[in-house]
Structure formats: structure tokens, C-alpha cells
Amino acid sequence: MARYDRAITVFSPDGHLFQVEYALEAVRKGNAAVGVRGTDIVVLGVEKKSAAKLQDSRSVRKIVNLDDHIALACAGLKADARVLINRARIECQSHRLTVEDPVTVEYITRYIAGLQQKYTQSGGVRPFGLSTLIVGFDPYSGVPSLYQTDPSGTFSAWKANATGRNSNSIREFLEKNYKETSGQETIKLAIRALLEVVESGGKNIEVAVMTKEGLRQLDEAEIDAIAAEIEAEKEAVEAAKKAPPKEK
Amino acid sequence: MKLDTSGLESAAPVWGAPSELVDGFSAAPLFEVPNTTDFDGFQKEAIQMVKPAKGTTTLAFIFKEGVMVAADSRASMGGYISSQSVKKIIEINPYMLGTMAGGAADCQFWHRNLGIKCRLHELANKRRISVTGASKLLANILYSYRGMGLSVGTMIAGWDETGPGLYYVDSEGGRLKGMRFSVGSGSPYAYGVLDNGYRYDMSVEEAAELARRAIYHATFRDGASGGVASVYYVGPSGWKKLSGDDVGELHYKYYPVMPSTVEQEMIEVAGA
Numbered sequence: 001m002a003r004y005d006r007a008i009t010v011f012s013p014d015g016h017l018f019q020v021e022y023a024l025e026a027v028r029k030g031n032a033a034v035g036v037r038g039t040d041i042v043v044l045g046v047e048k049k050s051a052a053k054l055q056d057s058r059s060v061r062k063i064v065n066l067d068d069h070i071a072l073a074c075a076g077l078k079a080d081a082r083v084l085i086n087r088a089r090i091e092c093q094s095h096r097l098t099v100e101d102p103v104t105v106e107y108i109t110r111y112i113a114g115l116q117q118k119y120t121q122s123g124g125v126r127p128f129g130l131s132t133l134i135v136g137f138d139p140y141s142g143v144p145s146l147y148q149t150d151p152s153g154t155f156s157a158w159k160a161n162a163t164g165r166n167s168n169s170i171r172e173f174l175e176k177n178y179k180e181t182s183g184q185e186t187i188k189l190a191i192r193a194l195l196e197v198v199e200s201g202g203k204n205i206e207v208a209v210m211t212k213e214g215l216r217q218l219d220e221a222e223i224d225a226i227a228a229e230i231e232a233e234k235e236a237v238e239a240a241k242k243a244p245p246k247e248k
Numbered sequence: 249m250k251l252d253t254s255g256l257e258s259a260a261p262v263w264g265a266p267s268e269l270v271d272g273f274s275a276a277p278l279f280e281v282p283n284t285t286d287f288d289g290f291q292k293e294a295i296q297m298v299k300p301a302k303g304t305t306t307l308a309f310i311f312k313e314g315v316m317v318a319a320d321s322r323a324s325m326g327g328y329i330s331s332q333s334v335k336k337i338i339e340i341n342p343y344m345l346g347t348m349a350g351g352a353a354d355c356q357f358w359h360r361n362l363g364i365k366c367r368l369h370e371l372a373n374k375r376r377i378s379v380t381g382a383s384k385l386l387a388n389i390l391y392s393y394r395g396m397g398l399s400v401g402t403m404i405a406g407w408d409e410t411g412p413g414l415y416y417v418d419s420e421g422g423r424l425k426g427m428r429f430s431v432g433s434g435s436p437y438a439y440g441v442l443d444n445g446y447r448y449d450m451s452v453e454e455a456a457e458l459a460r461r462a463i464y465h466a467t468f469r470d471g472a473s474g475g476v477a478s479v480y481y482v483g484p485s486g487w488k489k490l491s492g493d494d495v496g497e498l499h500y501k502y503y504p505v506m507p508s509t510v511e512q513e514m515i516e517v518a519g520a
Contacts, residue, residue, distance in 0.1 A: 098384055100378075100380045104373070106374075110372075
């Protein structure tokens with residue numbers, strides 16, 4: 001097995017590309033990221049490791065925009081992310097220049113996935129060690145979308161998804177609790193999902209909301225308020241569960 | 249003195265092994281400079297050779313119901329009429345038309361090429377390309393061949409999500425958006441009739457008649473235009489050929505021969 005993971009253009013006898021799988025491992029070690037699509041809004045949430053005291057937290061934005069109407073969050077190697085994001089931003093502008101139209105979410109996702117795939121089939125390079133969650137609204141049609149890409153270069157559209165650390169638990173939670181929502185409800189669902197695996201509080205998560213008007217980063221106070229609301233709701237549900245038996 | 253040929257090189261990045269991974273714009277082929285003593289003169293001659301070939305009349309305009317496109321069908325080589333039945337309106341795809349003026353081969357080839365690119369765009373993006381996008385693709389290609397002797401003066405007309413679209417694109421690399429255009433040696437005459445009779449709210453029949461008349465008048469005065477006046481209409485469901493009339497017949501339709509009054513009639517005299 002060890003002989004088949006040097007140059008990644010080589011398949012192993014049982015059909016694996018080990019470098020790609022190792023890249024997926026790197027993603028699994030990265031911070032949790034969740035995306036939820038509503039009817040008029042798409043929400044991205046990312047786990048934020050507590051900032052070092054001397055670090056300027058404003059320089060460590062985890063949710064970035066690729067264009068006015070498209071945003072991206074990722075899990076994995078942050079340096080690889082920077083390179084990929086720069087290329088995607090250039091492609092968004094290049095598309096505007098050549099066809100005088102903004103990109104659709106599917107187009108830029110396909111571009112990013114294509115780029116990730118190219119690096120799994122070339123000599124002397126390694127795959128990008130990150131999975132991305134791409135959200136946005138299509139120009140003209142105004143339909144909201146959420147897409148995910150991974151190091152192998154595959155992509156697909158999702159109603160809600162998670163990547164990074166503990167993404168399986170988050171996805172399970174979403175599968176159980178997802179329903180078509182809009183506005184504030186969608187934001188709450190995304191934060192609830194992320195709080196399944198992250199310590200509560202505005203300090204530990206970064207949330208951004210994409211509407212037709214553009215991307216809005218939620219500030220700590222807002223996140224804290226919503227987290228508190230969620231806590232209160234949870235307690236109410238717990239209390240309701242305990243109450244009825246007593247009444248008997 | 250070494251000639252400065254940097255202007256002939258395209259600005260796109262050069263293809264090389266490492267840059268395979270760099271998504272660049274497709275580069276135009278590098279042009280080998282011919283060995284002459286006077287390169288500038290040679291260039292001028294080459295351009296002059298192709299210039300007179302824009303012997304044609306084509307026009308297109310946007311009105312309330314869509315886009316009207318019309319053209320003549322004469323091809324001339326200097327003073328020799330080489331054909332009276334050239335198709336100057338090229339069907340790029342069922343909802344987009346291109347007109348031909350300049351080098352026939354250049355126009356035909358690059359319009360076919362544009363049709364391919366439009367179809368690939370549709371397949372990749374699951375939606376039709378806009379007229380804006382299609383005209384920009386063509387203009388960028390023509391710009392990258394600037395100075396290499398292409399002669400193309402075309403109008404891209406179509407109907408997309410945003411409604412009717414009309415763009416003028418030429419081999420100098422120019423691209424203009426507009427409501428009325430006429431291209432070719434007969435265009436001044438066509439403009440005269442077109443600009444005079446144009447109204448935004450015309451019916452399809454009125455617009456077709458205006459286009460037909462404009463082409464006819466251009467063929468009447470311009471020696472390099474003639475043959476058949478074809479008129480196409482582009483509407484929400486695509487383009488449709490409305491008519492193709494021989495301009496000779498149109499002449500007698502617009503200016504029928506009046507029987508002149510006879511003062512004296514010659515009567516056949518019975519044999520004496």
C-alpha cells in the first residue's frame with residue numbers, strides 16, 4: 001500500500017487514490033462548517049477556535065465572499081483555501097467581463113471543483129486539502145443555492161450540509177431537524193446545528209447570512225442572543241417533558 | 249533596425265507545462281512575421297486587399313416586436329459579380345442570427361465557430377447564452393486576431409432572457425450595442441431609408457416592409473449590392489425567414505412602368 005501513495009496520479013490496486021483520501025482526512029481535522037438553505041436566505045456557520053490574546057481576530061475571517069452574491073466557507077488547510085479563493089474570485093470577474101453577467105452559484109462551484117480535480121491528476125502536485133461550502137443567489141432568477149465541493153473534485157447541491165470536524169453528527173442533526181424555513185428560522189437552525197458540536201457562545205462561532213441584498217456577517221452580540229434563545233427553547237422542551245408525568 | 253513585433257503578440261499567458269494548471273484565457277496563435285524589407289507597407293497592402301470586399305448591404309434594427317434583419321445577396325470581386333445568391337444572414341442557432349459583411353470565408357467560419365461555442369455554453373450551464381455574451385465571445389476572438397488580416401463586419405441579433413438584443417462586431421475588435429445598424433458599401437443608402445421610416449412601435453409587417461425597402465434602395469444605387477433581398481424576423485420563439493425577393497422585381501413593384509398616353513396610333517394598313 002505504501003508504494004501507491006507517492007505520486008498521486010497512481011491508482012492503488014484496489015482503485016484508491018490515497019493522496020485524495022489523505023486530503024479528506026485533513027478536512028476531517030479542520031474546523032466544523034455548516035450551511036443551511038432557506039427559501040429566501042442561505043446561512044453559513046463556522047467553528048472559531050478561541051483567538052489567541054494577541055491576535056487581531058478581524059484578520060481571520062473564515063467566511064469570505066467570492067462576489068457580491070456568492071460566499072464561501074471551508075474546512076481544512078487554510079492556506080490552500082486562500083489560493084483557491086483567489087482563483088475563484090478572479091474567475092468571477094473574468095466571467096463578468098466575457099459574458100457581461102455575474103456567475104451562477106453552480107458555475108463557480110463547477111469551476112472550483114474542476115480546479116480541485118486538476119490537482120488530483122497532475123504530476124508533482126498534491127490535492128487541495130479542503131472542502132468548501134458555497135452559497136449564493138443566482139442572478140436574474142434569484143434562486144438560493146448551497147453547494148459542497150471536496151478534495152476529489154466532486155460537487156453537489158444540498159439543502160443543508162456540514163463539513164470538517166464532527167460533520168457526521170451535525171449532518172445527522174440536520175437530517176432529523178431540517179425543514180423548509182426562511183429568514184430568522186433558518187439562521188436559528190444553522191446555529192442549533194453548529195452548537196451540537198461546538199461550545200456555546202458568540203466567541204466560538206462565526207455566522208454569515210446571504211440574502212438577495214448580499215452577505216452579512218453576524219456580530220458576536222447577535223449570535224449570543226440567538227444562542228440564548230436556543231438554550232431557552234431547549235430548556236422549555238426539557239421542562240415540558242418532565243411536567244406531564246407529575247400531573248398524573 | 250530590429251522590428252518591434254511585441255504588438256503582434258497576444259496579451260494572453262504563454263502555454264507551458266506548469267501553467268497547464270493555471271486557468272488562463274485561450275491564447276491566439278503567435279503570428280510569424282513575413283520576411284520583407286518594408287513590413288509596414290506589406291501590412292497596409294494586405295489590409296487594402298481585403299477592404300473593398302465589404303461590398304454588401306446588411307441591416308438590422310430592434311423594434312417593439314423584436315429584431316428585423318435583412319441583407320442583399322451579391323458577392324463581387326472588384327467589378328465582377330461573382331454570385332447573386334450568397335446567404336449573408338447566418339443562422340448561428342434557432343434564436344440568434346449573424347450577418348455577413350467583409351470576407352465571406354471569415355464571416356462564415358467564425359459564425360460557425362460562435363455557434364459551437366454557444367452550444368457548448370448551453371450544455372455546460374443548462375441555459376442559453378445571452379446575445380451580450382455571444383457577441384462578446386466573438387468580439388474577443390476577433391480582437392485577438394487583430395492586425396492579422398481578418399475582415400468581418402457583422403451584426404449579432406437575437407432574443408434572450410432580457411428581450412431583443414442587437415450588437416455590431418467587427419474585425420478591428422469593436423463591439424457596439426444599438427437599436428439600428430447597417431453594414432457594408434450600401435449602408436449609407438440603407439440608413440437613409442431606414443432612419444427616415446423607423447418607428448419603435450411598428451408591426452412585424454411594417455418593419456419587414458421597411459427593411460425590404462431599405463435593402464432595395466441600397467441595391468439600386470450601390471453597384472456592389474444586389475441579387476435577392478432577404479428579410480428575417482427574430483421574436484421570442486426564435487428567428488423566422490419572412491421573405492426573399494429579387495431586387496429587380498422589387499424595383500418594378502415600387503416603380504411600376506406606367507403605360508404612356510398614345511397620341512397617334514399606328515394602324516395596320518390592309519395590303520394595297
